Amino acid sequence: MNSGTPQLYYKGERLRSLRAFCQTARLGSVSRAAEALFLSQPAVSLQLKALERSFGERLFERRGRRLNLTREGEVLYELALPLVEELDSLEERFRNRLRGLSAGELHIAAGSSTILYLLPPLVQAFRGAFPDMRLELHNVTGVDGLALLRSDTVDFAVGSMLEVPRDLDYAPVYRFDQMLITPRDHPLAHKPDIQIEDLSPYGLILPPRRLTTYRLVDMVFQKRRVPYTVALEVGGWEVIKQYVAMGLGISIVTSFCLTEADRERLAVREMGAFFPPRSYGVVSRKGKYLSEPARGFLDLVKPGLLQGRAYDEPGHSER
DSSP states (O other): OOTHHHHHHHHHHHHHHHHHHHHHHHHSOHHHHHHHHTOOHHHHHHHHHHHHHHHTSOOEEEETTEEEEOHHHHHHHHHHHHHHHHHHTHHHHHHHHHHHHHHTEEEEEEOHHIIIIISHHHHHHHHHHOTTOEEEEEEOOHHHHHHHHHTTSSSEEEEOOSSOOTTEEEEEEEEEOEEEEEETTSTTSSOSSOOGGGGTTSEEEESOTTSHHHHHHHHHHHHTTOOOEEEEEOSOHHHHHHHHHTTSOBEEEEGGGOOHHHHHHEEEEEOTTTSOOEEEEEEEETTOOOOHHHHHHHHHOSTTSSSSEEOOOTTOOOO
């Protein structure tokens, strides 16, 4: 017997004990929990006692004919129930996922800006090429999007990355310039030869600091040792553009979010001399097998469908 067997056995026993614990907590009775689990009452009692010995806490107290959770038992129940339910439904979710793959499903994670500005022509082309495929866009960013990738809930993600974890691959496909937007009557709107120091007196409106845009702007100002002020943090380019138009601040945005209507109500200035182009591409889990729908979508992610420049500089990335 190898050294790993006792540990696996212990984990299996712990799961059975937690399952018995959750059923007893839910039903308020060892006998009813035993019936639900198709076990004998003594077997369930032994599992509960083993769990109490393991944690060193009393988990139940009897009130009349019903077993109620102690304070410590309530804490364990809150932690254990999602784990037990996840494991108990694993096979069903696995079968459902396989049925989805065979039916032709594609799941993509992307932030709201990517979904709103970058993906529409790609989605339109995909629907035209694969009309029977079901496509689901998961509106998530940051650690939530990475969690979906690592759990294989999504096939891949589309977005921008500055740092790439070791277990993921990032293939930048497009580059978009960074632009300064201000109200049309702002002092910077028509100032010739804008320098980054010229932005310092004015409050910036930026996405939340956990997002790549905020970190990119901060990195540029810090590198040049130019002080800056964030007047407002708010999610979504549409909201940011609206607040800039109202005179609540200025912002640095990616060019793909600017429409002709935006250019009529806002002053737009190129900032390529200070802010590097923003790359957008495909993020995937290393070693993941891509389904046929996923490969079909990626075939569409190529220069020509979007207004951005192709990311054609070998070896260049934002890692």
